[in-house]
Amino acid sequence: MQPLIQKIHIEQDSSFACRTYRTPNFETNWHMHEEYELILITEGNGTALIGDYVGNYNTGDIFFLSGNLPHWFRKAHHKMIGSAIVVHFTKQFWGETFLSLPELKTINQLLTGPNNGIQLNKNLRAKIAKDLIALEKLTGFNSITQLLQSLYSISTSKEITIITSNFSLTSSSKENSVIEKIFEYSLKNYLKHITLEEVAALAEMSIPTFCRFFKKNIKKSYFDFLQELRIGHACKLLQASNDNIIDICYNSGYNSWAHFSKQFKKIKQVTPSQYRKQFKAIA
Structure with a gap:
């Protein structure tokens, strides 16, 4: 199956996107995009279809998805309000060599490793939720450092659940x-x-x-x-x-x-x- 290819809009003065998607903009079907995605569910609940993963999602849940991983967050009821803060970025937006720095080894492993779907748990989830709420309001240099810190926290934490790994598409x-x-x-x-x-x-x-x-x-x-x-x-x-x-x-x-x-x-x-x-x- 080839899901809908979604084009993510990134402002000219930004290198990545962080915005709230709320009903009706929250509603998308099975789709994928080249950008990595970090998503905090802020309203609603339902079924998450992520690669070969099927599970529930609830308000407060956070997922990290690699690029080109098909996914769909489907509300439990069509009249429900769905909302999420979503960060989209490409691996290359820092430049070709930045992630090769030894200090960024764990982030590079997060972005290039086989685990292309991750759910955040416990204290990590609470921390990253605060980070994303703050990140949506930041601009310029502060936004870059906030995103980098969030990715570092995820890449070094054990409070994660791998929900899909080595998933790839094969169809037309x-x-x-x-x-x-x-x-x-x-x-x-x-x-x-x-x-x-x-x-x-x-x-x-x-x-x-x-x-x-x-x-x-x-x-x-x-x-x-x-x-x-x-x-x-x-x-x-x-x-x-x-x-x-x-x-x-x-x-x-x-x-x-x-x-x-x-x-x-x-x-x-x-x-x-x-x-x-x-x-x-x-x-």
Whole structure:
């Protein structure tokens, strides 16, 4: 799949962009751009599709994305307000040799390493959130040093989660509308029973062809993608309610407790009850 190629506008007197995107400008479909992206979600929540990663995003979350990594932050409800402070920059905006300085080794590794999707956690997230809020108001030399300090903090911290690594695209632009259609359909219907026959017909492909097509582009099977959407929904229910876990199982698109429990532990590495306890302890 070749996502929409987005052109990032950078002012003539700046070497990078830092601005707030708020509904309706927050809404973009599956897209990519050559610039690196550092994004702080300031309003809204929903599903993040980043390379081969599928997960929830919430207000306060921060993601660092490498250039040409396709992504989509889709709101949980179309009437919700979505907003984010977003920094866009190219690796070259400092010049050809600046990042080769030994003092910038960790930043260079962050920008050139295999981990092209990162989520920030804990104290690092709080620090970078303050940095980005301040950065949006800065200009000139102070803006450069602020961005450099933020990248250094990320590159030297252990409070990160690698969400996608070594992701690359293999398809042509004409397949973009097909995958958009599959994403849209899945995000609207994942709590219902979906068959391969349905999605293959939507893609106007045979079932074997569709399975190969999806695996080639998203680096996982369609049913793995669907399970991640459902488990993500279950996580939101576990966080936001005190509902019985068995009820959450059935309200997340599953009709078997055993299957739900197995899939949850496979994806989250803990049981649903352990996940809830961990979240409550953090909160």
